[in-house]
Amino acid sequence: MNLSNTFMLLIAGAMLLQGCGNDKKETDRETGVPVRTSQVVASPVPNTYQYSGTVSSLKKSTLSTRIMGQIDKVYVSEGNKVKKGQLLLSIRSNDIMAKKSQVEANIVEVSAGLKNAEADYNRISALYETKSATKKELDDITTHLDMMQARLNAAQKARAEVEEMMTYANIRAPYTGVVTNLFVDAGDMANPGMPLIAVEGPGTFEVITRIPESEIDLIATNDTVYVNVKNVEQLIQGVVSAVSTSSRLSGAQFETKILLMPNARQLKELRSGMFAQVTLSKGDTKKIMVPKALIVHRGQLTGIWTVSESNTALLRWVRLGKSIDQRIEILSGLSVGDRLILNSEVRLHDGMRLELK
Numbered sequence: 001m002n003l004s005n006t007f008m009l010l011i012a013g014a015m016l017l018q019g020c021g022n023d024k025k026e027t028d029r030e031t032g033v034p035v036r037t038s039q040v041v042a043s044p045v046p047n048t049y050q051y052s053g054t055v056s057s058l059k060k061s062t063l064s065t066r067i068m069g070q071i072d073k074v075y076v077s078e079g080n081k082v083k084k085g086q087l088l089l090s091i092r093s094n095d096i097m098a099k100k101s102q103v104e105a106n107i108v109e110v111s112a113g114l115k116n117a118e119a120d121y122n123r124i125s126a127l128y129e130t131k132s133a134t135k136k137e138l139d140d141i142t143t144h145l146d147m148m149q150a151r152l153n154a155a156q157k158a159r160a161e162v163e164e165m166m167t168y169a170n171i172r173a174p175y176t177g178v179v180t181n182l183f184v185d186a187g188d189m190a191n192p193g194m195p196l197i198a199v200e201g202p203g204t205f206e207v208i209t210r211i212p213e214s215e216i217d218l219i220a221t222n223d224t225v226y227v228n229v230k231n232v233e234q235l236i237q238g239v240v241s242a243v244s245t246s247s248r249l250s251g252a253q254f255e256t257k258i259l260l261m262p263n264a265r266q267l268k269e270l271r272s273g274m275f276a277q278v279t280l281s282k283g284d285t286k287k288i289m290v291p292k293a294l295i296v297h298r299g300q301l302t303g304i305w306t307v308s309e310s311n312t313a314l315l316r317w318v319r320l321g322k323s324i325d326q327r328i329e330i331l332s333g334l335s336v337g338d339r340l341i342l343n344s345e346v347r348l349h350d351g352m353r354l355e356l357k
Contacts, residue, residue, distance in 0.1 A: 032355035042286040053209030059201030093169035210253035
C-alpha cells in the first residue's frame, strides 16, 4: 500500500470516529441528565427586628451611707457570695458611739426623774382626795409628770435616731447574693450618698435594650421575644416587661426591659454584663426562601442552579438576605415561577441538557 492510500484510510477513520462522537454527544443532548426540580414560590415570612442589649440582674443594689467617716474595714471581696444581713464593711463612728453613750445616760436620768414624779403624783393625789393638798399642788405635780414623760419620749427617739445612724456605719447585705463591685478600700473616706459596694441577687435576669423611635410602635409590654447570648446555648425566651415612654435623655431611643425566662442550664451560664441580641417578630411578608444547601459559592459570588427555558442547567447569581433556620432569603436573581434544581446525579455545568423529574 502506497503512502497516498494510507493517508486516505487515516482520514476516513478519523471521520468515522468523529461521527461516532457526534452521535454520542447528540444522544446525551437528547436524553439529558436526570434532575429533581421545584418551582420558586413566595412564602410568608415573619418580619423580624433585632436590637442589641445587655444582660442585667433584676435584683441589684448599690449600697451607700448617710454619714461621713473613714472606712474602718472591708470584710468581703468582689465575687464573694453573701447572706442577707452579713456585715460587708464598717465606717469609723466614734462620734456616733459618744452620742449614743450620752443618749443612754440621758434616758437613765430621765427615767429616774419620771419614777420620782410618778411617786410624787400618787402621793399628792392621795392627799388631794383627803383635802390635805390643794388643787394647785395637784396641777403642778401633774404638769411635772407630763414633762418628765415627754423628756423620756424625746430621749428614746434620740436613741432610735442614733441606732439608725449606726446602721449606716455598718453596711450589711440587703439580701442573699453576690458582691459585684467594691468602690472603696479600707482607709478611704466615705461621704453621704457615695457608692461603696454593689450586690446582685442571682436567679432573675433581664436584658436592657433601646428601640429606635421609628420602630417603637412595634413593641409593647408582654410581647414575646427571643434573646441570643453568645455564651449560652440556644435562644432564651423573654417577655417585654417595660417600655419607656420618653426618649428625651436617650437620643431618640426608648429604653426597653425584657424579663428573661431561661431554663436551669441557661441560668447557670448567664452573667450580668453579657452582650445580648434581641429578636422581635411582628407581621408577615412574602419572600423567596430557598434551602441553604442549594447555594453555590464561587469566590465572592453566590449562585443557585436553575432550569433555563430550553431545559438546560443555568447558574443564576443571586443576592442573599436573612437566614431563618435552614432557609435563606433571596433578595435578587430569582423570580417566582423559576425552577430550581434540587439534586443531580452528576456535576452540573452551564448549558447541560436536563431531564426533569
